[in-house]
Amino acid sequence: MTNWPSITVHGQTLGLPALPVTLDHLVRIVVGTDADKRQHDYVELFRQDPFCTVWLAALAWARGQVLESEVDLAEWMVREGEQVVAELDPNPADELIPPDAELSAAYLCQLVSTARAAQRSIVSIVTNPSSEVIPAEEQVANDLMKQMNAATGSTGPLVTFAGWQKVLNWDQRDELFSRQLHQKKMLAVKNFAYGASHEINNPLGNITSRAQNLVKTEEDPYRRRELSTIETQAHRASSMIADLMLFAHPPTLTIEPLRVNTLIKQVVREMREFTEPIGLTMEVREGEDVSIQADEKACLEVCKAIVQNSIDALEEGQIILSWKSDDTKVLVTIEDNGPLISEEQLDVIFDPYFSGREAGRGIGFGLTKAWRVMQLQHGDITVSNLKQGVATTLQFVKTPQ
Numbered sequence: 001m002t003n004w005p006s007i008t009v010h011g012q013t014l015g016l017p018a019l020p021v022t023l024d025h026l027v028r029i030v031v032g033t034d035a036d037k038r039q040h041d042y043v044e045l046f047r048q049d050p051f052c053t054v055w056l057a058a059l060a061w062a063r064g065q066v067l068e069s070e071v072d073l074a075e076w077m078v079r080e081g082e083q084v085v086a087e088l089d090p091n092p093a094d095e096l097i098p099p100d101a102e103l104s105a106a107y108l109c110q111l112v113s114t115a116r117a118a119q120r121s122i123v124s125i126v127t128n129p130s131s132e133v134i135p136a137e138e139q140v141a142n143d144l145m146k147q148m149n150a151a152t153g154s155t156g157p158l159v160t161f162a163g164w165q166k167v168l169n170w171d172q173r174d175e176l177f178s179r180q181l182h183q184k185k186m187l188a189v190k191n192f193a194y195g196a197s198h199e200i201n202n203p204l205g206n207i208t209s210r211a212q213n214l215v216k217t218e219e220d221p222y223r224r225r226e227l228s229t230i231e232t233q234a235h236r237a238s239s240m241i242a243d244l245m246l247f248a249h250p251p252t253l254t255i256e257p258l259r260v261n262t263l264i265k266q267v268v269r270e271m272r273e274f275t276e277p278i279g280l281t282m283e284v285r286e287g288e289d290v291s292i293q294a295d296e297k298a299c300l301e302v303c304k305a306i307v308q309n310s311i312d313a314l315e316e317g318q319i320i321l322s323w324k325s326d327d328t329k330v331l332v333t334i335e336d337n338g339p340l341i342s343e344e345q346l347d348v349i350f351d352p353y354f355s356g357r358e359a360g361r362g363i364g365f366g367l368t369k370a371w372r373v374m375q376l377q378h379g380d381i382t383v384s385n386l387k388q389g390v391a392t393t394l395q396f397v398k399t400p401q
Helices: 020-032 035-048 050-061 070-087 101-118 122-126 138-148 161-171 173-217 221-248 260-278 296-313 366-376
Strands: 007-009 012-014 256-259 281-285 291-294 318-325 329-336 380-385 390-398
Touching (some): 007 050, 012 050, 020 035, 020 161, 050 070, 070 122, 070 161, 173 221, 256 260, 260 296, 260 329, 291 296, 296 318
């Protein structure tokens, strides 16, 4: 395939051409640079090639992204867009009749002219459907025609769109393997929990009951304190086993439509009693009031646990709750401006009883239970570092309209 798949921009289906020089550049970006440098290279490319920029911006907007600049689009490409492109079917069985090439080029000229006249990025024009598009300027059309006919300057066979996809798939293989490994690891935890909980709970119950009986008859104060400590620690171990049992055999969730706006506001109401006394602020950045398929009580507990984790990490600062959606999923993000998590800890943060308390984070079995709840709702949970702070993202299934 030598052309881009079609894309809808402002209700018009366009078949923007894949410029040979751009495809060559895109492959070189993926193969030759790491994520930090890659973002910079994307920005430079987007500023040079409006064909590529319009198509990728429209692809991002179709997935709930409202972007304002080439920098925003480059960030989305590194964070999510590359995987989106890699998974596109370049030749779907139900492919529509290719759009008229002249119409596509004509509308692109209008978009570029509009961006120049408004002194805005073409990305913001594409991702804001309410933008008023003006007629194309003749100079813009001439410049774009020259760009379409420009030679690559490279020798050898030309790179196709499908070729770029193959390179992206290869580049993403490590991340895909990591996700599969994580799934297998958590399944092993479930199997361990199922067996170990029964074997350990019985002796713990025996220890607890005998310690209680000895405390009742013991008169020496020092020995009573020692026996009470044994009882307390046995109860603590039993609670940990109960967490394992919850992971192996969670209660049945009631999956039904839940308004995201309702969920987030309830989280903020219930957590203010913990944030306000210590001077932390909570901000809600409202998106479209969409509905997700979820268990309300379970989701509330998951979100509260994540907010509490942020509170533990902050001496002062802010916690931000936001969400965005595309055609099939809703992403709820809880971020703070607290200390970052080391890369080594990020790899094991969902492991049972992992604690990052030296960084002010880590809630024992909490994140493991959160992961389990999200899996039962056919969703996902990820934790990542920001430039300043940490973001936890919950992925939900969007309720069909």
